[in-house]
Amino acid sequence: MEYEEPKFFHVMQYAAAADRDVIDMVSGNPDWEPPAALREALREYADLPPDAFQYPPSEGLLELREAIAERRSVDVDRVVVTNGTGEANYLAMARAFDRDAGDEAVLLDPVYPYYPGKVDMLGGEAALVPTERDGGLDVAAIREAASADTALIVLNTPNNPTGAVYDLDAVREVVEIAHAVDALVLVDEVYDHFDQTGRFESALTLDSDRVIVTSGFSKSMAITGFRVGYGILPAGHVGDAKTRHMLVNVAGPRPSQYAVHHALAETPPEYYAEARELLADRADAFTDALDAAGAEYSRPEGAFYVLARFEGFPGTMANVKRLVDEAGVAGMPGEAFGSARDEWIRFALVTPRAVEAAERLADYFGD
């Protein structure tokens, strides 16, 4: 059995080995400070007695699950704390397939490459359905693709890589489609704190027993290495997800969960707002420079990626490597995200050098 390995690491390794200065716009690692309370909690944890160093409950520290449940207005029993949002997505997908309700997952194109990788690993079949040109949901296309064999529909909003924030009404229509074909809808909301439109609404507000929402603290607290995410599952599915979590990982990391719990309680809204403003400023500067480079691009409504298209320079792995070598900027090839954006290259705004990178691109592609 072969799995489709995401190409992120391949590009990052190529950029790291390059014989020149390269600005990394590949990885989705925030470059700003984590909450001060998180650092403080970690120092505090280091001095706790030995029993605080032992297994947390498999489903996560109760106080953290309660804090999540309160913020998300759901029953705490529905919350599973996972080893990052990645594991939460894995558990949700496994649950969808384990119901004997079909083998197919409807994924949107462009697609975050881990999704088809996980579907493949779980023995499912991925059906890629293109989004609208602007990255919005094409509900009619999803309706056409859904069938009795569809076990799962996966949405990600705010979206990586398009930056789209889905309308809740469109999400509701997708949930109705799922209901009609006995599928579950996984909504990955890991970028929920990075909505620049003010109109993002969680799919949890639909209050549907078809909807699994996943999220985490990797992006919002700038701690991708801590591995604290969560899934919120309908009552009929959460037990199986907890069991799989226990059998795969036993439990998640307690120092990380402890630190996140304290940071969640003590971090003011301004912390999140500052990161959003920083990213909005970078998006402005970066897209201004892309104008100078004569590129087409999407101005992100949320998350922190820009998709750009340079005439006569499609988003292949070969071209991305050329850009590393000749322009000193590393992006992700559009072809890594399905086939709908293979003309495009994705640039992550999580570097203080985003403006400098845009200038390099303007120099390289400009006349």
Added chain:
Amino acid sequence: MEYEEPKFFHVMQYAAAADRDVIDMVSGNPDWEPPAALREALREYADLPPDAFQYPPSEGLLELREAIAERRSVDVDRVVVTNGTGEANYLAMARAFDRDAGDEAVLLDPVYPYYPGKVDMLGGEAALVPTERDGGLDVAAIREAASADTALIVLNTPNNPTGAVYDLDAVREVVEIAHAVDALVLVDEVYDHFDQTGRFESALTLDSDRVIVTSGFSKSMAITGFRVGYGILPAGHVGDAKTRHMLVNVAGPRPSQYAVHHALAETPPEYYAEARELLADRADAFTDALDAAGAEYSRPEGAFYVLARFEGFPGTMANVKRLVDEAGVAGMPGEAFGSARDEWIRFALVTPRAVEAAERLADYFGD
């Protein structure tokens, strides 16, 4: 699809809810101090710049993998750092089944309950083969059980729950059986630092392309909540395990890996020896008291569990609950570990109150 959920949590919850003082001998959580260098590294980590808080390499921090490879005398490419030994076992089992070399796993009875749970979750069939009366390997019985449908044989040494330390020659014979039927052998060595016989030898010394060894730092550093384990796989299998690890968990927790790496470098052998001596003393005192209670028992050669059998009091869940209520001691029912020890109850020695527990048992069962 239903998974067999381990019964640990059920007993622990029952004991916690009891209306009296109960000595917990259920969980395998060490009760002694973690290495001082581990606490110090965690404090140090809390002050590192934000980039140290982001994803470690998926397969683990390179410096940690190198330290493991050096101690285990293997090529570093063969090492995958996982979310605890539990994930390493899951990856190894998944790899064994993914080869299309059969659907069956040979497990030894008594068995650590997570093993059949994982096999079941992965769609495999568990075949339980009894060990010798003293917990040693019954090579002839394993040979008889192995067939073309056998994809995997799982060994755990030092053993939970029997305390047996397997002879390397017997392990070698099991590996030869695996070779003959195209199976892999997973050897879980998580208790390797708790060998009381001085004759434990890692299965890695067999240098076989059939052997996957897993271990971790949960027990040896008294940090079950940190989630740092590892798998050492043959070159032909390690790539698939790394990919599955990436698709399930993305990466393991970096604060934990950082702390373990420093503790591994800076902790003297005396730290591990002290824990072994503490456990040997507890085993002496506990088994002396079991003599007074008229119980049969196994004196552990390794790990930190004692199996005891009380005449007319089989190791059912009902009897374990009676012991909680009437004697104030919580153990694990032998029936949770397969069928070979369903007359027995397992007591974990990782409590400072082991002697007091034994006295309670002597009072309860004595004349």
